[in-house]
Amino acid sequence: MKRMDKRADEDYNPTVAILEHLHDAIFILNAAGIIEYANKSAMELLGLNSYKLVGTSLRNYLVSDTTDSWFDEVLAGSNMEIEARLRGHEYAIPVLVSFGVIEDPARDMRFILVSARDIGWRKEMERMLNQQQIMTLSKSRYKEMGELAINLVHNLGQPLTSLQLKLDLAKKECQKEMPRLEKIDNHLHKMTGLLQNIHKTVENARQFARQSEDESLKALNVESALKKALEQLAYEFTEKNIAIIKKTPGKPTHILANPLSIQQVLVTLLRKLIQANLETQIQEERSIEIELASENGKWTAVSIKSPSAYWQSPDDIMLTMDLKVVQLIVETIGGDFRWYNNKSNGILFQIRFPLNSGNEREQLQNLIALLHQS
Numbered sequence: 294m295k296r297m298d299k300r301a302d303e304d305y306n307p308t309v310a311i312l313e314h315l316h317d318a319i320f321i322l323n324a325a326g327i328i329e330y331a332n333k334s335a336m337e338l339l340g341l342n343s344y345k346l347v348g349t350s351l352r353n354y355l356v357s358d359t360t361d362s363w364f365d366e367v368l369a370g371s372n373m374e375i376e377a378r379l380r381g382h383e384y385a386i387p388v389l390v391s392f393g394v395i396e397d398p399a400r401d402m403r404f405i406l407v408s409a410r411d412i413g414w415r416k417e418m419e420r421m422l423n424q425q426q427i428m429t430l431s432k433s434r435y436k437e438m439g440e441l442a443i444n445l446v447h448n449l450g451q452p453l454t455s456l457q458l459k460l461d462l463a464k465k466e467c468q469k470e471m472p473r474l475e476k477i478d479n480h481l482h483k484m485t486g487l488l489q490n491i492h493k494t495v496e497n498a499r500q501f502a503r504q505s506e507d508e509s510l511k512a513l514n515v516e517s518a519l520k521k522a523l524e525q526l527a528y529e530f531t532e533k534n535i536a537i538i539k540k541t542p543g544k545p546t547h548i549l550a551n552p553l554s555i556q557q558v559l560v561t562l563l564r565k566l567i568q569a570n571l572e573t574q575i576q577e578e579r580s581i582e583i584e585l586a587s588e589n590g591k592w593t594a595v596s597i598k599s600p601s602a603y604w605q606s607p608d609d610i611m612l613t614m615d616l617k618v619v620q621l622i623v624e625t626i627g628g629d630f631r632w633y634n635n636k637s638n639g640i641l642f643q644i645r646f647p648l649n650s651g652n653e654r655e656q657l658q659n660l661i662a663l664l665h666q667s
Contacts, residue, residue, distance in 0.1 A: 320407040339381030367392045447528045448494040452487040459484045512547045522559035536580040546593045548646040550626050558619050562642045569602035592645040600639035
């Protein structure tokens with residue numbers, strides 16, 4: 294027995310030297326969870342000396358937001374890893390804690406090895422990144438609202454100007470000694486058409502406002518959603534001289550989704566291609582190609598492509614954030630979103646919406662099959 298204890302002490306000394314030089318906080322607990330050893334990093338992290346730590350339960354210092362039974366699970370031999378807070382003399386520090394069980398059959402002893410890594414810097418980085426993402430999304434939404442307002446001003450301003458002109462011409466004709474009724478009738482007819490256009494714009498804005506408050510899922514015609522997205526950006530396409538080439542199937546395809554979310558997806562992707570076309574020094578004609586198709590009777594595939602556009606900085610945070618939002622929306626309804634950026638072939642967005650949105654099992658099988666195809 295003495296020989297065995299001597300050999301254990303000989304093994305222990307170099308082991309302690311190694312543990313003392315580790316940057317992670319290391320604790321060795323007995324089977325009851327009592328601290329029998331704490332290295333230098335552990336003492337520095339907690340701000341406590343060895344004599345205050347040894348002989349006390351680790352549970353006094355470790356605070357976890359997981360289940361209340363986490364400590365019992367550790368004592369039972371669970372090799373778990375949790376995020377927790379190590380609370381010492383002054384303040385709590387976020388740490389990543391790993392537990393492992395060490396068995397010593399020769400001495401019929403069992404120890405629990407605990408390592409805790411300070412992740413305070415990571416939490417701060419996550420906080421800063423989250424704040425940056427919120428600011429980026431906020432700027433993106435303000436920009437979208439501004440562009441929507443510009444589109445509304447254009448769609449209302451031009452007809453109102455024409456309406457005023459026709460009204461002046463009609464009044465001028467009425468003030469003549471011999472007014473020509475056919476001219477007045479012609480002006481009134483054109484004024485009626487302009488008023489109908491204004492009414493249509495107001496109705497679209499009203500419908501958009503209603504949709505923004507409605508989060509329910511509806512049977513949505515994808516081609517109809519695409520048409521609305523193109524109408525929303527029509528002024529920008531004209532102003533930037535971008536031609537739209539559209540290919541749609543003969544019969545309409547419907548999916549179960551929130552109409553505004555799908556419209557947001559399509560508008561975001563189209564707007565990204567507008568920006569890419571402006572950033573790329575294009576000599577030839579600018580164009581965006583859109584194709585809708587049914588795929589294997591399981592998917593509605595939407596392909597949006599700009600052959601002449603190319604992103605010089607595909608890792609741009611604004612671009613990445615917007616595409617992540619698109620991916621999240623598409624995947625929420627069981628779909629698939631991919632994009633490609635190639636200098637010779639341009640930019641391609643591929644969206645697949647599930648036709649059977651109500652059957653989650655079938656959705657999963659289709660996604661697995663899609664994964665094996667790629």
